[in-house]
Amino acid sequence: MAVRLEGVGVLVCDDGHAEVVDVDLAERLSAAIDGQLLTARNRPLRRDGACGDCGGILALPGRTTETPVVDDTGPTVVTLVPTMPMVRCPDCGREQVPAAVAGTLADVVRAVVQAVHDADPV
Secondary structure: EEEEEEEEEEEEEEOEEEOOOOOOOOHHHHHHHHHOOEEEEOOOOOOOEEEEEEEEEEOOEHHHHHHHEEEOOOOEEEEEEEEEEEEEEEOOOOEEEEEEHHHHHHHHHHHHHHHHOOOOOO
């Protein structure tokens, strides 16, 4: 999985100290992901997934794709672009994140936001 983060606002003082404008960026991105990406349901006893929308069995193979998530609720418009596997439901046609990947995506987003907060200005 790869993640690209665009539009993060940073204030830099005359001495070169940088501070990310949005201190709640991780929470806002997590909310945007929850609102914009459908997550498949895990069916552990059957070892397969079910559509997060219609409940159909996810029998089609996944494919790696970029799926932008845009958050415009903060001081800047931020776009998170994860490159990850997505699965299409054969019944309703909805693209969705497999349940196992959704947990990894949440961890990656937290790590990327922390890296942005910790980064030195260029």
